[in-house]
């Protein structure tokens with residue numbers, strides 16, 4: 740067992756469990772609007788929420804979308820940091836800064852950039868806009884063709900480009916999952932941390948686990964699409980839910996009766 744996992748099991752009240760949403764709690768599907776949490780997810784999160792200090796979902800989705808697609812309102816005490824940490828949802832309340840002014844130009848220009856790419860699709864998330872190529876006939880070629888014009892649009896609008904699994908996202912700069920998780924660890928006076936993710940945007944959170952100096956575990960939700968180094972590699976969302984269930988089982992077994 741890793742040192743980080745041992746610390747979580749020995750002192751669960753001081754533990755922060757952080758989780759990405761798409762590809763980690765929810766299986767990857769072709770249509771972003773069809774993504775839903777693994778069927779065992781809400782139950783295992785509710786169990787774990789009762790056993791550890793803090794549970795937090797850190798996602799590129801709007802927080803409200805993750806709450807809806809994850810049935811997360813049913814998980815007591817859970818915090819959702821949406822838009823890579825710009826938004827915070829807690830106990831049914833959402834807080835967020837005003838939208839970035841560059842988004843208006845993105846909405847005007849992006850349709851023209853994707854017009855020649857059959858199957859490319861724009862996802863307007865309110866505080867950011869993403870273009871997906873998963874459903875294009877050649878998803879990687881379509882993504883590669885978009886990199887330069889999307890980068891130019893980011894430079895023109897003051898937005899940042901966030902790459903992910905067959906997606907390029909234009910979003911406000913200055914925040915990422917590492918900044919969001921690091922601040923949350925401080926807020927909760929964490930004594931240990933686990934973060935699970937599956938995509939490039941999660942690497943900043945993995946770095947934050949290491950930079951925190953706390954006993955920590957990075958968990959990669961593995962798939963054929965991406966390979967990333969982490970303390971533990973599990974088999975997609977079913978592997979993540981299985982790991983969380985095992986942690987909940989171990990903590991329940993140690994609880995005084």
Ligand SMILES: O=P(O)(O)OC[C@H]1O[C@H](O[C@H]2O[C@H](CO)[C@@H](O)[C@H](O)[C@H]2O)[C@H](O)[C@@H](O)[C@@H]1O
Pocket residue numbers: 759760761762766767768769770771772774797798799800862864869871873903904905906908938940
């Ligand atoms: O931070 P996350 O919770 O992992 O969100 C990252 C992006 O996830 C979504 O896109 C990904 O999942 C889709 C549904 O499975 C899939 O079709 C797409 O190819 C993936 O890139 C979401 O649509 C994006 O807005 C998120 O930024």
